[in-house]
Amino acid sequence: MASIPPVANMPNLHWIPPVTFPPRYPDPEIANPGCNEIVVCVVCGVICTPTVPSALSEDYARRWMHPWLVKAKPGFLERRADPQNARESRFQEVNPIRLLQVVKFSGGASGFGLKGGKSVAINTNDPEMYIPIHSVCFELTEIFCEFRSSCDFNFRKFSRGRNEYGIPCRMDLFYEIWMQRARRVRQENNGVLELPISEQTDYLGILYTSRLEIYNDYINHCWPAMPVQQADPSPNEMATTLVILKRLVLLHEHSSKPDPAYQAIRHGMENRLPIELTDMIIEKLRPFYNLTPEQLTCTRALSPSWWKKELLSGKLIPWLFDIDEKYMFIVKWRFKVERPGEPLDINKDLDWELLCRQLGQKNLFEPGGILFGEKKLENRWRIWRLLDGARLEPDRPEELHS
Structure with missing residues (x-):
């Protein structure tokens, strides 16, 4: 009997006793041992849905939740660490962070197939590692950076510790935060990531599990935190305008x-x-x-x-x-x-x-x-708050440059 673990630190929700479900017998097509391991978006914490048959119900295989990968151009961190560049407070490469389309994903940290047939893994030993992300979350991060960069005051000026750490307002800073977040999962034995990427203080209301079938059972049994996570937070000029202006x-x-x-x-x-x-x-x-x-x-x-x-x-x-x-x-x-x-x-x-x-x-x-029941905007607001609270921790710089 599979048992669902309680969710830690989930705000404003009463604890529900563990629920048990009958054992699953996966289709031979999805019997690969690593197929149904969960990988989550490093921004919002929501799962990346496989693009091949899996233990996840088709009803919840939302297109916006399909995985993409983000990675810096080769040598990015080396150039950032160069003393000459470090003296330039506004050092920033043009488009140093790339978003890569995943055309095949079967689950697990080694299951990513890129356009052109290349297969890659999420490997924390890579100085500029591949990081799983939703394309919508990447887009929202870009918009968030545009907002912060347009502010008159310098966010980094108010950060804790040294100036190179603190509040991000550029994609390259977010990339470093995302790598730091991923490496915390494998502190003792770095390598191919085999567990969901998590936050030290936990994502807001995110289910933490390692198997798609457990995640799917939560959805099918109406776990109260899940519907918001499933709602597409994509920009939509007409939909957002109509929702707001009708108020x-x-x-x-x-x-x-x-x-x-x-x-x-x-x-x-x-x-x-x-x-x-x-x-x-x-x-x-x-x-x-x-x-x-x-x-x-x-x-x-x-x-x-x-x-x-x-x-x-x-x-x-x-x-x-x-x-x-x-x-x-x-x-x-x-x-x-x-x-x-x-x-x-x-x-x-x-x-x-x-x-x-x-x-x-x-x-x-x-x-x-005023926006009660507007799940798409609620999920976007949740992601925006996660971006607003993201920090590059000053106490572990070695994680980024090891």
């Missing part, structure tokens, strides 16, 4: 003006304040997330058109980067149906500030949250 409500005339305490601020920002002071006030709002319930109250110190511009530009809430203004006509059509014959000014008559504040709340995907 817009009309701005009532009596609540469109700021409280008397904020009237002078709004007037000054619109008319008299020097632009540098205006920018300083606005900068305090970015990025806009983890707001308390008290911060749901609108101040009206900034105009609805300002909130609209900041939301649609991706500056205010960067993980919603794919909201597209070209679908704004759908908003106009909706309110035209609800209020036939009444004029509508997109910039003045809709409560953009309330929408932004609701999107910045901590309970965004919980019951009562």
Whole structure:
């Protein structure tokens, strides 16, 4: 009888007693001993689904979860370690990290077939090792880096310890973090990776197991953390735009003006304040997330058109980067149906500030949250938080340059 182990450190979930299932008799086509070993994405922690018959149900073999591999160009770390390059704080190669398509994957660390027929393994002895990843997670990392790189302040300046460690804002730094994460699995005997890549503090709600059939049994028995992980977090301009903009409500005339305490601020920002002071006030709002319930109250110190511009530009809430203004006509059509014959000014008559504040709340995907039930965006937000919390640990530099 196969037994499912409890999941460690899973937040906000009650422990469920182990469930047993009848033994599996794999199809001869998938009887290879290493076939059904799990390999997970180094970004999100979700499994990489095989591209050949396996113990994983076809219902859950999501295309977006198929594996890709990421690897640095040969000699990348050697060039990074060069003293001349080390003195240049902005040293960065052009596209040093490559994303490689996997055309055949049967499971396990040695089961990767690349385009052109080459077979490779995830080997922690390789100074620039292959790392398993979902192509969508790679794309989200690139977008995340663009957001961080566009910020005025230097993230590395605020990191712990030496400047070369800390908060990443480039793909090459993430690659080093991913290698460090993979090597922690095989600290005593480096070599071909045979266990799922894990985080020291565990991924958020991720099931940790080594076999696809156990993972599949969890899915089939409705383990509560799994549906979010299965949802495709890919950028989708139309889908994201429609989900967000359908939450817009009309701005009532009596609540469109700021409280008397904020009237002078709004007037000054619109008319008299020097632009540098205006920018300083606005900068305090970015990025806009983890707001308390008290911060749901609108101040009206900034105009609805300002909130609209900041939301649609991706500056205010960067993980919603794919909201597209070209679908704004759908908003106009909706309110035209609800209020036939009444004029509508997109910039003045809709409560953009309330929408932004609701999107910045901590309970965004919980019951009562504005995006409750939107699993695709919930998974993207989960991945964005994992990227935001990724760090290159300063206490183990030898792992990266051994």
